[in-house]
Structures are given as C-alpha cells and as structure tokens.
Amino acid sequence: MATQTRAMPGPFSGLSVKIIATIIVVILAVEVVIYLPSAANFRQSWLNDRLRVGTVAAHVLDAVPDAMNLPRTLTDRLLNSAGALAIVYRREGQSQLLALDNVELPREAVTVDMRQRDPATLIMGVLDTLLFGSNRTLRIVGEENGQPDRVIEVLMPEAPLRADLLVYSRNLFFLSLILAIITSAVLYVFVSRILIAPIRRLTANMVDFSEAPENPGLIMAPSDRQDEIGVMERGLATMETDLYSMLRQRRHLADLGLAVAKINHDLRNTLTSAQLLSDQVANVDDPKVQRLAPRLVQSIDKAIGFAQSVLDYGRQSATPPRPVPVDLHLLLDEAAFDAGLVGHPSIRWRNGVPDAVSISADPDQFARIFDNLFKNAREALEAANGKIEEPYVEVVFDETPDWLVLTVSDNGPGLPPRARENLFVAFEGSAKAGGTGLGLAIARELTEAHGGRLNYVDQPLGTRFDVTLPHAIRIA
Ligand SMILES: Nc1ncnc2c1ncn2[C@@H]1O[C@H](COP(=O)(O)OP(=O)(O)OP(=O)(O)O)[C@@H](O)[C@H]1O
Ligand SMILES: [Mg+2]
Incomplete structure (x- = not known):
C-alpha cells in the first residue's frame, strides 16, 4: 500500500497543476488581446482631454477683444493647464496662435489626427507611443464639436502621455494577474473536489486492485453520481467484479484439472495392471473365455489410450518446444509409421517432402x-470399409519466401458435419466412436507453439489440413 501511495502524484503535481497553469496562461493571453484596444481607448480619451482644454483656452482668447495684449502670465497659465507648448485655433480661414513665453517651439512634431478613428491606427498609436514616445513632441489636431471649419491644434511633449499609458498598462496587468489567480484558485477548489479527488480515488483503487485482484474487499464501491465519473466508477466496479470472479473460476478449474490429472494418472496405472491380467486371461483355453478375451483386451486398450491422451494433453500445453535440427522427410516417415500408415495393407503413404529439408x-x-493428422486420416479411410478406391494419405511440400507449407491430405470420406462444427476444440471435436476429440486440438497447439498455423482446407473430395510454418525455421 505504501508504495502505491507514493506512486500517486501529490496534491500540487499531476492533473491539478496542469489545469491551474493552463487557466492562468489562458487568462493572461486573453488579457493581452483585450489590452491593446483598451489602451488605445485610454490614449484616445487622454488626447481628447488635452484637445478640449486647448479648445477652452482658444475660446478664452476669442472672448478677449485685444487678445494679442493679454498678460503673459495668463497665457502661460492657460497653456500649462492644457499641458501644451502652443495652441493654434483655425476658424473661417483665420488662425490664432497661443504659445508659451521664452520657449522655443520644436521644429519637428508627430501629428496625431483625432479625426482618424480606425482601430488599426489607434492600436498602432499605442505601440508607437510606448516604444518611441519618450522624447517626441505631438501635434494633436482635432475639430471643435465636429465642425470641419473650426480646427484646434495642440502642440505638447509626448512623454506625459507615455508615462500615463505605462501606469495604465501596469495597473491593467496587475488587475489581470489578480483576476487570473482568483479564477484559478476558485477553479482549483472546484476541479479538485469534483474531478481530481474522484479521479485519484479511481486511480488508487485501480492500482490497489491490480496488485491483489483476488481480494474482493478492494473492489470499487461506486458513488451514486450520475455524470461521467459515476459511469467510470460503476464501469470499474463491474470490471473488477468480473475479473475477480473470473480469476476465482480459473483457480477452481486449475485445481480441478490437477485433481483430474492425478486421478487419471492412477486410473491409467490401474488399467495397465488390468491389461496384464487380461492378457493372461486370453491364454486360458476355455472357448467362452477365448471368445470374450479379445474384446476385454480391446476395451482396456482403449481406456488406457484415453487416459494417456488426456494426460498428454495436460502435459504438452505446459512444456514449450525445445528445437533442434530435424530432417523433415525422415520425421514425417516416422510419424507415418507411428500412425500405422507405413506398411498398411491397403492405404498408400506418399511423402512429398524433398530429401534434404532440415528445420529447427x-x-x-x-x-x-x-x-x-495421419492417424485421423487412417481411421477415416479404414472406417470407409474398402469403399474407396486406392486409398492414400500424402504430404505435399511447398514454400514461399515467408512460409513453409505442408499439405496433409487423404481421399477419404471427408469431415463429418459434427466434426466440422467443433474442429480444433479439445474434447468437443470428435465425431467417431471411441474418439477423445483431442487429436486436432493438440496438433493445432503444437503447430502454434512452433510459430505456425494449422488450418482445415475445404475440398470437394477427401480431407486436407495445411500446416503453415514460418520460413525462418528452415535451416537447410
Ligand atoms: N482426415 C480425416 N477424415 C475424416 N474425418 C476426420 C479427419 N480428421 C479428423 N476427422 C474428424 O474430426 C474429428 C476430430 O478429430 P480429432 O483428432 O480432434 O479427434 P478424434 O480423432 O476423434 O480423437 P483423438 O484424436 O483424440 O483420439 C474426428 O472424430 C473425425 O470425425
Ligand atoms: Mg484423432
């Protein structure tokens, strides 16, 4: 348990940190987009204010009959209140200039025409002021109350505008930051309660259960949530319950299999003793005994064969193949001999594998x-009771760059329908009296253990099975 808790991310790592970081970045990114237009707005109204004060000053000038002889201190005060170096008022072809005393007007000034209000120009104005506005002079041009024939120009340094714009930007930045932090803190609490905590519970349960799936106490107890998390919890609980019962069933089956194997083993030994006795009984001269003894011997042989094949099936699935170089032609001849094909009175055996093929x-x-495969073919051909002309079993060898193909075929009666339905299924596939239904299941398992495939190939006549093996197992 301790190691699993360590494997889980802490409260500030993992999912929640990713969520918080994403929220802060997104909010700041949104703020940048919002910032430019709002700063443009700020600059515009700042400039408008100056222009308005300039207009008031111009009107004062206008109202005084002898403007040229106004006291200098009054003119300077008027200009200072607008933060201006000079103000020009143009009206009906006339123009009046109001300038600070003792100040030389700069030769160059950047014109800001307040009559141009398209957003791109306004945003460019903000960037222009922030980047280059520390030492320049501005010439603000605007109309009085929207009358095109009354134009005010205010000449002033750009530095105060830039300073105010910087303060505005800084305030906006801190405001956004506070907003982002508050939003993400609220979301963090929300997300961790609604999402992270249940996900951590799910993850911890998965880790715990996978360590000890045989412990039913670790199966998830789902909450009654109706959302996706609830679905996930219930899904996990069902999966764990299924897995638990499957494992239990498998363990029972394994125990049962072991018990059957032990019983079968002892049964075979007992039958072997019975076989010895029945052989002796067959030697008794009594004619009745002579008549019954062969059947007794046959039944006991069959029972031993059955016990043996069940034992073999259990054993062969446990041992992986140990490959050595093998002469394929020779090996097939030996298998045919064991299956009773070599020297058979009626069935012809044809081995189509070339002589020098070696595999691992x-x-x-x-x-x-x-x-x-050979035994099945022989049994099918024998069961046909001589109804087949020139019965044979043959193996044809073929190879492609990737595969070696060994085709085993006979000209017997073909697969009965019952055998077809459960082909390759252990204990199920038999369609003949005394058959265990293990032969093909074993053959397929052993082929697969060698990296190959065993397939039944439907044919109009006889029966054909293809053993397909990876070409890599060929060594000569
Ligand atoms: N060459 C064949 N021709 C006709 N029928 C076949 C052939 N090979 C297999 N079969 C049918 O397929 C069934 C299944 O074969 P399989 O070898 O799996 O079991 P079995 O021969 O009945 O029993 P076991 O081999 O375990 O003693 C057989 O009972 C038989 O009916
Ligand atoms: Mg068989």
Missing part, C-alpha cells in the same frame, strides 16, 4: 502434429 523444431512435439 522439437522432434517429439513436431512429430505429434503429423501423427495426429
């Missing part, structure tokens, strides 16, 4: 694949 395979397991 487990000789016993590999031979059992063909042993089972």
Whole structure:
C-alpha cells in the first residue's frame, strides 16, 4: 500500500497543476488581446482631454477683444493647464496662435489626427507611443464639436502621455494577474473536489486492485453520481467484479484439472495392471473365455489410450518446444509409421517432402502434429470399409519466401458435419466412436507453439489440413 501511495502524484503535481497553469496562461493571453484596444481607448480619451482644454483656452482668447495684449502670465497659465507648448485655433480661414513665453517651439512634431478613428491606427498609436514616445513632441489636431471649419491644434511633449499609458498598462496587468489567480484558485477548489479527488480515488483503487485482484474487499464501491465519473466508477466496479470472479473460476478449474490429472494418472496405472491380467486371461483355453478375451483386451486398450491422451494433453500445453535440427522427410516417415500408415495393407503413404529439408523444431512435439493428422486420416479411410478406391494419405511440400507449407491430405470420406462444427476444440471435436476429440486440438497447439498455423482446407473430395510454418525455421 505504501508504495502505491507514493506512486500517486501529490496534491500540487499531476492533473491539478496542469489545469491551474493552463487557466492562468489562458487568462493572461486573453488579457493581452483585450489590452491593446483598451489602451488605445485610454490614449484616445487622454488626447481628447488635452484637445478640449486647448479648445477652452482658444475660446478664452476669442472672448478677449485685444487678445494679442493679454498678460503673459495668463497665457502661460492657460497653456500649462492644457499641458501644451502652443495652441493654434483655425476658424473661417483665420488662425490664432497661443504659445508659451521664452520657449522655443520644436521644429519637428508627430501629428496625431483625432479625426482618424480606425482601430488599426489607434492600436498602432499605442505601440508607437510606448516604444518611441519618450522624447517626441505631438501635434494633436482635432475639430471643435465636429465642425470641419473650426480646427484646434495642440502642440505638447509626448512623454506625459507615455508615462500615463505605462501606469495604465501596469495597473491593467496587475488587475489581470489578480483576476487570473482568483479564477484559478476558485477553479482549483472546484476541479479538485469534483474531478481530481474522484479521479485519484479511481486511480488508487485501480492500482490497489491490480496488485491483489483476488481480494474482493478492494473492489470499487461506486458513488451514486450520475455524470461521467459515476459511469467510470460503476464501469470499474463491474470490471473488477468480473475479473475477480473470473480469476476465482480459473483457480477452481486449475485445481480441478490437477485433481483430474492425478486421478487419471492412477486410473491409467490401474488399467495397465488390468491389461496384464487380461492378457493372461486370453491364454486360458476355455472357448467362452477365448471368445470374450479379445474384446476385454480391446476395451482396456482403449481406456488406457484415453487416459494417456488426456494426460498428454495436460502435459504438452505446459512444456514449450525445445528445437533442434530435424530432417523433415525422415520425421514425417516416422510419424507415418507411428500412425500405422507405413506398411498398411491397403492405404498408400506418399511423402512429398524433398530429401534434404532440415528445420529447427522439437522432434517429439513436431512429430505429434503429423501423427495426429495421419492417424485421423487412417481411421477415416479404414472406417470407409474398402469403399474407396486406392486409398492414400500424402504430404505435399511447398514454400514461399515467408512460409513453409505442408499439405496433409487423404481421399477419404471427408469431415463429418459434427466434426466440422467443433474442429480444433479439445474434447468437443470428435465425431467417431471411441474418439477423445483431442487429436486436432493438440496438433493445432503444437503447430502454434512452433510459430505456425494449422488450418482445415475445404475440398470437394477427401480431407486436407495445411500446416503453415514460418520460413525462418528452415535451416537447410
Ligand atoms: N482426415 C480425416 N477424415 C475424416 N474425418 C476426420 C479427419 N480428421 C479428423 N476427422 C474428424 O474430426 C474429428 C476430430 O478429430 P480429432 O483428432 O480432434 O479427434 P478424434 O480423432 O476423434 O480423437 P483423438 O484424436 O483424440 O483420439 C474426428 O472424430 C473425425 O470425425
Ligand atoms: Mg484423432
């Protein structure tokens, strides 16, 4: 448990930190987009204020009959209140100039025409002021009350505008930052209660359960939430319950299998003793005994064969193949011999594998694949009771750059429908009296253990199985 808790991310790592960081970045990014137009607005009204004060000053001038002889101190005060170096008022072709005393007017000034109000110009104005506005002089040009024939010009340094714009920007930045922090803090609490905490609960449960899936106490207890988290909790609980019962069932089956294997083993030994006795009984001269003994011997042989094949099936799935170089032609001949094909009175055996083909395979397991296929073919041909002309079993060898293909076919009666339905399914596939239904299941498992495939290929006549093996197992 301790290691799992350590494996979980802490409260400030993992999902929640990612969420908070994303929110702060997004809010700041949005603020940048909002900032430019609002700063443009601020600059515009700042300039308008100056222009308005300039207009008032111009009107004062206008109202005085002898403007040229106004006292200098009054003129200077008027100009200072507008923060201006000079004011020009143009009206009906006339123009009046009001300038600070003892100040030389700069030769160059940047014109800001308040009559141009398109957003791009306004935003460019902000950037222009912030970047280059520390030492320049502005010439603000505007109309009085929207009358085109009354134009006011105010000449003033740009530095105060820039300073005010900087203060405005700084305030806006801090305001956004505070907003971002508050928003993300609120969201953090919200998200961690609604999302992170349940997800952590789910994750912790998954980790715990995967460590000990046989412990039913670790199965998730879902809450009654109706959202996606609730669905996830219930899904996890169902999955864990299924897994738990599957594991339990498997353990029971494994125990059962072991018990069956033990019983089967002892049964085979008992049958072997019975076989010895029945062999002796067969030697008794009594004619009745002579008549019954062969059947007794046959039944016991069959029972031993059955016990043996069940034992083999259990054993072969446990041992992986141990490959060594094997001569394929020879190995198939031996398998055919074991299956009773070599020297058979009626069935012809044809081995189509060329002489010098060597592969890397487990000789016993590999031979059992063909042993089972050949035995099935022989049994089918024998069961046809001589109704088939020139019965044969053959293997044809073929190879592609990727595969070796061994086709095993016979000209027997073909697969009965019952066998087709459960082909390759252990204990299920048999369609003949005394068959265990293990032969093909074993053959397929052993082929797959060698990296290959065993397939039934439907044909109009006889039966055909293809053993397809990766070309890599060929060594000569
Ligand atoms: N070459 C074949 N021709 C006709 N039928 C076949 C052939 N091969 C297999 N079968 C059918 O497929 C069934 C399944 O074969 P499989 O080898 O799996 O089991 P089995 O031969 O019945 O029993 P076991 O091999 O375990 O003793 C057989 O019962 C048989 O009916
Ligand atoms: Mg068989």
